[in-house]
Amino acid sequence: MTPKTPRLGRRTLIAAGATLAAPGPLAWPPPAAAQAPQGAVIDITRARTDPIPIAVPDLAGATPEAQRIGRDIARVILANLRNSGLFRPVDRAAFIQSPEAAAQTPRFQDWRVIGAQALTTGRAELAGDRLRVEFRLWDVLPEQQLQGTAFTAPAANWRRIAHLISDVIYERLLGEKGYFDTRVVYVAESGPRDRRTRRLAIMDQDGENHRFLTDGSFSVLTPRFHPNAQQIAFMSYFQNQPRVSLFHLDTGRQEVLGNFAGMTLSPRFSPDGRAVVLSATRGGDANIFVVDLATRRERQLTSGGGLDVSPCFSPDGSQIVFNSDRGGDQQLYVMGADGSNVRRISFGRGRYATPVWSPRGDLIAFTRIAGGQFAIGVMRPDGSGERILSEGWGMEGPTFAPNGRVLMYFRETPARDARGSGYSSRLASIDIAGFNERQIVTPTDASDPAWSPLLS
Known part of the structure; x- marks a missing residue:
């Protein structure tokens, strides 16, 4: 018999997003002006020839363990978006701004010059066995925040958070629900x-x-x-x-x-x-x-x-x-x-x-x-x-x-x-x-x- 596996509900993860504070304003929900991304949104029927160029730096972290989790979360997000065929991740070797600096304030000209139309930034914080992840999605061309929220969960569920963030990116840039948290x-x-x-x-x-x-x-x-x-x-x-x-x-x-x-x-x-x-x-x-x-x-x-x-x-x-x-x-x-x-x-x-x-x-x-x-x-x-x-x-x-x-x-x-x-x-x-x-x-x-x- 298979042992019972604890479930972490989607609502449990997302519920904190509207109330947890984060450096700078977290737009939740995003302002009306951000509902239609100017530089990044595409018609998904054209995605075969026109995927979205997106930059996904590692999430910043104050400790080596938080940095490791931040790297792992970014790796899963990248894989999800790439495998969908609707996004083209920008080569990380071309990044100019560091993840830590981007998490504070993105320098949009550094991301425009390497061809990114969308950008994710964020930070991972550990407190014992609890993980808090702040996440933001940016439209690079108009320098506009499209999404900002925070997730909290047991640290062992970092992969689930990565899938939830991937779904947020998918929905905000393509206009329909994602499928990664499945x-x-x-x-x-x-x-x-x-x-x-x-x-x-x-x-x-x-x-x-x-x-x-x-x-x-x-x-x-x-x-x-x-x-x-x-x-x-x-x-x-x-x-x-x-x-x-x-x-x-x-x-x-x-x-x-x-x-x-x-x-x-x-x-x-x-x-x-x-x-x-x-x-x-x-x-x-x-x-x-x-x-x-x-x-x-x-x-x-x-x-x-x-x-x-x-x-x-x-x-x-x-x-x-x-x-x-x-x-x-x-x-x-x-x-x-x-x-x-x-x-x-x-x-x-x-x-x-x-x-x-x-x-x-x-x-x-x-x-x-x-x-x-x-x-x-x-x-x-x-x-x-x-x-x-x-x-x-x-x-x-x-x-x-x-x-x-x-x-x-x-x-x-x-x-x-x-x-x-x-x-x-x-x-x-x-x-x-x-x-x-x-x-x-x-x-x-x-x-x-x-x-x-x-x-x-």
Whole structure:
């Protein structure tokens, strides 16, 4: 059993920002004139060719230990912004002003001359095991402060503060919520392809704070986060019984969901967290059910011949997308949350699977299999505007970041010899505009990722 892990709430970290004093004025919230950055804000659809040049010096500190934490926080912020593909960090070797001096008063001409449009400054202070971080974000060209606040937390949570600061920068300069203060649950795979060990694993979105949740004594598939990010629904093969189970992150407790006669699979929580939608097999068919988490009552939504699987609610809970072979081939369908008004939305070449609704409600991501090739793509909820973002030998299982800007999925590589020793499965991410595709490093092979909401 996994021990209970203490949580540090987002509000706990942010609450002090409006009341703690800092050298000079902390604009919280920023003045109205600062709401639209003049020199740094960009249209994110142009980010492939026009990322924001940003300077991120180390946070200043009065002691060697505070300075070390300040360096570590700046390193995480830099990595987050760089990995998003929407920012271009300025080379630190070009910095003229020191972090300590910049934390007091930025000398904007020193940052303009090296090409920075945005600048972060700050200070880390330690008092026993407590950490206080002051942070400011500047628009360099008009010499204007865009954000200023302070965070307090146990010193061990310095990485969480770095992610929160990264989200602040992202939102202030791009105009939409960030996704850095999040986690990813996935299936950790090891062993030969025909005898894989599959365990639940969880990590921060940047791959840090990794841990295994199950011991590999039974296989798992398709983990999905609860809206509170503290429960995971997944398909479990415990005692060789294929069942949807729930995992409670705060206690490590596991429980089977429902009492279905056949196999249950592909679970997802409702947006309000009160129910789970899943598929259940009876005879040769698979239909979609909703299970109320409080009463454990089941309600069947689809019926008839065929396999209806991989259901996913729309963000407002009014609709469900799923894939089905009811028309003779595997395609995507949308219906009302009560099972009414079923309509097909995919009409491209090939088969469609693993649909997931964007948190913004504007897109549905999917896996497409056509001509022996796999692809990850997106379309509008009515099926229009289909775009393929990436293609390859084997890729599937898209999941959206909570701001709907980035997709994560898993990509397989084929065997290079008869024993299959070259086979691997790795996580990857890509922007919904189709750029900045990159691999996510994990300790083992990986599949079936699911992105958490912003941590609370």
